[in-house]
Amino acid sequence: MNLFADLHDRAKELLEPAIHDYYAGGAADEFALADNENSFARLALLPRMLRGGPPPEPRVDLPGAPGAAPVLVAPTAFHRLAHPEGELATARAAAATGTVLISSMAATTAVDEVVAAAREVRSDAAVWFQLYLQPDPEVTARLVERAESAGCTALVVTVDSPVFGDHVRDRRNGFHDLPPGYEAANMRDLPGGPPGGTRDIEMSPEISWRHLEVLRATTALPVLLKGILHPDDAHLAVAQGVDGIIVSNHGGRQLDAAPAPIDVLPRITRAIGGTLPLLLDGGVRRGTDVVTALALGAEAVGIGRPVLWGLAADGEKGVREVLDRIGADVVRAMALCGVRGPDDLTANLVVPRGFGGLR
Numbered sequence: 001m002n003l004f005a006d007l008h009d010r011a012k013e014l015l016e017p018a019i020h021d022y023y024a025g026g027a028a029d030e031f032a033l034a035d036n037e038n039s040f041a042r043l044a045l046l047p048r049m050l051r052g053g054p055p056p057e058p059r060v061d062l063p064g065a066p067g068a069a070p071v072l073v074a075p076t077a078f079h080r081l082a083h084p085e086g087e088l089a090t091a092r093a094a095a096a097t098g099t100v101l102i103s104s105m106a107a108t109t110a111v112d113e114v115v116a117a118a119r120e121v122r123s124d125a126a127v128w129f130q131l132y133l134q135p136d137p138e139v140t141a142r143l144v145e146r147a148e149s150a151g152c153t154a155l156v157v158t159v160d161s162p163v164f165g166d167h168v169r170d171r172r173n174g175f176h177d178l179p180p181g182y183e184a185a186n187m188r189d190l191p192g193g194p195p196g197g198t199r200d201i202e203m204s205p206e207i208s209w210r211h212l213e214v215l216r217a218t219t220a221l222p223v224l225l226k227g228i229l230h231p232d233d234a235h236l237a238v239a240q241g242v243d244g245i246i247v248s249n250h251g252g253r254q255l256d257a258a259p260a261p262i263d264v265l266p267r268i269t270r271a272i273g274g275t276l277p278l279l280l281d282g283g284v285r286r287g288t289d290v291v292t293a294l295a296l297g298a299e300a301v302g303i304g305r306p307v308l309w310g311l312a313a314d315g316e317k318g319v320r321e322v323l324d325r326i327g328a329d330v331v332r333a334m335a336l337c338g339v340r341g342p343d344d345l346t347a348n349l350v351v352p353r354g355f356g357g358l359r
C-alpha cells in the first residue's frame with residue numbers, strides 16, 4: 001500500500017496487460033525492483049518536536065531549474081501507450097506544479113512539442129532532456145541540438161545502460177517494439193536512420209567517459225549523470241566536471257543485482273557530498289521517502305512509475321494528482337519530523353527500523 005495504490009489499481013484496470021507489465025516490470029528476478037521500495041521501509045525517521053518553525057516550503061535550486069519542487073518526474077519512455085495525450089499531458093501537469101520534467105529520449109512525442117506544452121502552462125517551466133550517448137557522436141550531437149533548440153535547460157545522460165536490461169515480463173509477453181502507430185519521435189531523421197523514419201536507440205558497451213567529454217565540449221547546458229551507484233564513479237564524475245548526479249538503478253530495470261539507491265546514497269554523500277547536487281530515484285512513493293533521501297544527502301528525488309499510473313488513470317489530471325499528493329505529503333512529513341528548513345535535513349534524522357533503542 002502506498003500513496004498511489006488507488007491510481008495504480010485504476011491504471012492496471014485500464015491498460016493492456018503487456019503495457020502494464022512493461023511499465024511495472026524490472027529486470028531478471030526483480031530483486032532490485034523490490035528492494036527499491038523495501039529499503040525505504042527498512043528505514044525510520046526520528047522526529048523532533050516543539051521546534052516552532054514556519055510551515056515547510058520545500059523548494060530547491062537545481063541546474064537549470066531555480067526554485068523547483070524537490071520531487072522531479074524521472075524520465076520514462078512511451079507515454080502515449082498510457083494515454084492518448086502522452087507526454088503532452090505529463091508536461092502540462094509537471095509545469096502546473098512547478099515540477100522539473102526529465103523528458104525521455106525514448107518519448108513518443110518530440111522534445112520540442114513537450115517543452116512547448118509545458119511553457120504554455122508556465123513560461124518558466126523547466127524541462128531537462130534525458131539522453132543515451134550514442135556510439136556515433138554525430139547522432140548524439142543532433143539529439144543535443146534538438147534539446148537545446150526546444151529550450152531544455154539541462155541534459156541528463158543515462159549511464160547505466162551499456163546493454164538493455166533483461167525485461168523478463170516483456171519477453172514473456174512478446175513485447176519488444178512500439179506497437180504500430182507509435183514512434184520514438186526524437187529519433188526521427190537522424191544520421192544512419194531510415195529517411196523520414198526513426199532510428200533505433202542504441203545501447204553500447206563501447207560508451208565511455210570519452211564520449212561524455214565529447215558531449216560536454218559541444219554543449220553549454222548543465223549535464224547530470226543518471227545511474228551512478230559506485231562512489232568511485234561519483235569521484236570520476238566530479239573530476240569530469242559534471243553538474244550533478246542521479247543515484248539510480250534505473251528502477252530495477254538494468255542490473256538486477258544492483259543495490260537500492262537509498263542504500264548507497266550515504267556512501268556517495270560521504271564521497272562527494274557538497275561538491276555537486278546529488279539526486280536519487282527508485283522506489284520513492286511517499287513524503288517520508290523524500291525526507292529520508294534528503295536527510296541522507298540528496299537535494300531532490302525523481303519518481304517514475306507513479307507518474308505513469310496517474311497518466312494511465314486520468315491523463316493530465318491524473319499526473320497532477322500524483323504530483324499534488326506527493327508535494328503535500330512531503331510538507332506533512334517535514335512538519336511531523338520537526339524539519340524547519342534544509343539545515344534540519346541531516347543523516348541523524350534516519351535510523352534503522354527495528355533498531356531496538358541500541359543506537
Ligand SMILES: Cc1cc2nc3c(=O)[nH]c(=O)nc-3n(C[C@H](O)[C@H](O)[C@H](O)COP(=O)(O)O)c2cc1C
Nearest residue numbers: 023074075076077104158250251282283303304305
Ligand atoms: C517504463 C519505464 C521506462 C523508463 N524509461 C527510461 C528512459 O527512457 N530513460 C531513463 O533514463 N530511464 C528510464 N526509466 C527509469 C526511470 O527514469 C527511473 O530511474 C525509475 O523509474 C525510478 O524508479 P521508480 O519507477 O521506482 O520511481 C524508465 C523506467 C520505467 C519504469
Ligand SMILES: O=C(O)C(=O)c1ccccc1
Nearest residue numbers: 077078106161201250253
Ligand atoms: O524501458 C526502459 O527502462 C528504458 O530505459 C528504455 C530505453 C530505450 C527505449 C525504451 C525504454
